[in-house]
Amino acid sequence: MKPVNKSVLEEAAQKLMFEMDEKQYDTLLEEFHTILSQLELIGEIPGVDEVEPMTFPFDVTNSFLREDVTQKPLDRDVALKNASDVVDGQIRLPKVVG
């Protein structure tokens, strides 16, 4: 497991596209301490690693697939009405490089 320290958390925040201040990282480190010790307890539960991870609450397998039929798309004005910086019917960003 990746060690938990401030620089690891800073990197995580940067990848998640936000910033935090010193005090917030301190709180977070405390929280990590708590959750990781609880996690250790989970690891000690007999049989925990002998079962498959569970994503769905119960077996929900079915065979439904959507027919390949189109529906009327959104009007462009509607689609873009919540975007703040629109030029020529497109959302503008600072130039993306690489």
Add this chain to the structure above:
Amino acid sequence: MSYLDLNIYEIHQALLDGKVTPLELAKEALSRAKADTNNSFEYISENEALEAVEALKNKDKNNLMWGIPFVIKDNFSTKDIPTTASSNILNGYTPVFSSEVYVRLINAGGIPIGKTTLDELAMGGSGMTGHKGFTYNPYDPSHKHMVGGSSCGSAAATSSNIAPLGIGSDTGDSVRKPASHAGLVGFKPTWGRISRFGLFPFATSLDHVAYFTRSVEDSAITLGLLAGRDDKDMTSSFKPVENYFKNLKPCISGVKVAIIKEILDSISDQYIKETYLKTVDELKAKGAIINYVSMDIRLCKAIFPTYFIISCAEATSNNANLDGIKFGPRYEGSDYQEVMTKARTNGFSELIRRRFILGSYSLLSENQKDVFLRAQKCRRLIVNRVNEILKDNDVIYLPAAPTTAPLFNASADKLSDEYLIADNYLAIGNFAGLPSLTLPLGKKEGLPFGGNITGRAFDEQMVLNFSLGLQEITGLKNLSSKEGK
């Protein structure tokens, strides 16, 4: 007396008899919403309500939602009505489509009174973390107690009789816990029973549409309308929908009722415990078969971390679409990273950002096996045990919460080692996707508390029928914070 203070099926009769009109009900509901002092609303939908009244077609004795006011949590997408999930990152966002739940309510003739407050992005249980501040428990005019969350606004509005129906969502206990604190019936049906199309996701594998009513009867009525397959939600079930209201009858005799000892034992409030045990005695007297069962204490203690890890991990991904580019407040920057980073730093509260880091840590390839996948495995162990219990029993019945509504406490949102099993166990209903209903059991010092009934997947009728029997035992039906005032 106002007709708005009645149950849905009673209001329905009054509407049929012409004793009250949808417009009168809507106006009353709107005026109560405007007078709300509990911070229940993100948005009061006056125009939309009046338009909905205007658009009503002929009344229909079989459509019990006709003309009924409702409120809906602000994490349900509503076309042309601002929807923020009580987060600054969605300030000013006006959806271009409506959630399936909202569409069904409107099509049935429901009248939308407003969008209700929640813990930011539904990620909390206190009703304290939304961008509009604390939502208060209507039973405490001094505003010292929380109503609980994350569906705090819908709980407060339903309990103060602004509407007889409050739509919410439940990922860990976000309807069933506040229902306990607000003296309401809070029902979370089986995962997949109600379409989640248009519900802002928090943790997809745990999220459920759930709702508050003031009686078990109203809960059955609402389920009949909302349940059913929706091709827009691939996780919605194909199982046929029953007529839950028509088939509703009190059912106790012969019902096998499991009580999980470890959870009950973790409750220290003697009054709540005794009140609960009294109902157990009465159930037994009426012919219920009571079985005390056990769940490994280590599994009980694992409920919270398991929930926490899975929900934070899914949440960090589910909310990655919030970047200020397509919608939400936009910030300028020299590159797209700066644009996104400013939007997300300013848009999410500190708590949310901390949760996202925890979630993303658990998903890192280096950690996933030991953190996220292990939590998912633990989830299976817990679910296996719960389903074992429900193999031999029809329902699990326990207090819904270990206490009445807590006082506001500044550190409530911080992760702490001190937690009670009984304060977090309702999440097993989300792990296993089981139908689970909270209803009032009593009051302590003026604040209500509830019990919770959880049944087998898609056995909503059993849960409702048993709950109706229990409601008859307690006699606590149509509670309202208004009486206390």
Add this chain to the structure above:
Amino acid sequence: MNFEAVIGLEIHVEMKTKSKMFSTSPVTFGDDPNTNIAPLDMAFPGTMPVVNKQAVINAIRVCHALHMSIDDELWFDRKNYFYSDLPKGYQITQQRRPIGSEGYLEIETSSGKKRINIERLHMEEDTCKQLHSWDCTLLDYNRAGIPLVEIVSKPEMKTGEEAMKYVEKIRSIVSFLEVSDGKMEEGSLRCDVNISIMPVGSKVFGTKVEIKNLNTLVNIQKAIDFEIKRQEAVLLSGGVVQQETRRFDEAKKETVLMRVKTDAVDYKYFTEPNIAPIKLSKQFIEDAISSSPELAEVKLERYKSLSLNDYDSNLLISNKDNCEYFDAVVANGANAKLAANWVLVDIQAILNKEDISIKQFKVSPKHLADLIKLIEKGTVSNKQAREIFVKMQENDADPNELVKAMGTTLISNESEILAIVKQVLDNNPQSIIDYKNGKDRAVGFLVGQVMKLTQGKANPALTNKLIVQELKER
């Protein structure tokens, strides 16, 4: 020191379904920006993905053509990362359980046949399109959510030619299966190359370099051949190959550095919780395969059985649209050999001249078939047919009508032709002698003379018969 290259390819194919992978908005190319969007494509909160059946059918067909095992349960995963072109902040893909695994295809290069093994094929969705101008980037979500299949080869190719042939084969498969346009220039087939070199016989792979944005088959070959030489030069001069991403500079004909790769990005994959596992029945998979359009290889066999020669058959299958046209002409009752000749020679000349595709060609396959039938019956001569054909190109006129209107119906009256035949023979005694001396060519010359006198209106078959008959009598 001698080196050998290790080349692996990742090919993204954009599918031409009607609607997108997970939403109901139309899949189109070249429309105005942001006019083909469903709420999901812009990741509005609360939207949910719903899997497109045709995309699954298409993926199954490609898997089958690549001899892959096909998973009978569909699972999707999220690939989590932030980028300006990624609306949801994650891409829905199939990381853990790709629909297809362990397949191969056979290529033919100048040094013979070779089997290239394929690791996996998975379904995913495209990102939005970025239009870069000098000072900003504009986002067009029309492309967001278009279904993709990604085909990942094993690193088993050794030369630029092999890689080029491999891509060519994949392109042929996806276009014959009608899964995709397969147009590299338009980005509907995109190819990323991973390439490293190592001393011949070594078991240890060298450092991998990625080449992106290769938009023609020729460039794939050129880029790889250049890159192999570049890496050899680096190693021979005592340097080390850096792990990096390069692109091909068409003008310089060399690969140039885009960026040095730092740590691999951690995509934090996990199962897509919005999509419950989808069971694919045996029947569903079989139906997808049996109803599949014909692959080039299968067509080739069929054309040979229609007694087309290898050259014509291969020429036909090099262009799927031509095949479709040809198949339709034959289906309308025309002789296959004649049809192939018309499609490959006459029509091709016009297409080249007008720079259009056969899809834009005016004459319908039905009417071309009718014309060929007229030739076969001897109702019109080849020369007349070509004149009629010119008229048909104006508005796809019915050749039968044209024949009537033009009065070009052949002289098929035996006595009328016989009179002319006699006249021709009288005027060409040398030809009679030639014929008697076994020179069959003389017949052709005489037929030509008859045609000349009748302005080509004599029924050629009849003329031929009468000339031979008359020659024998003299």
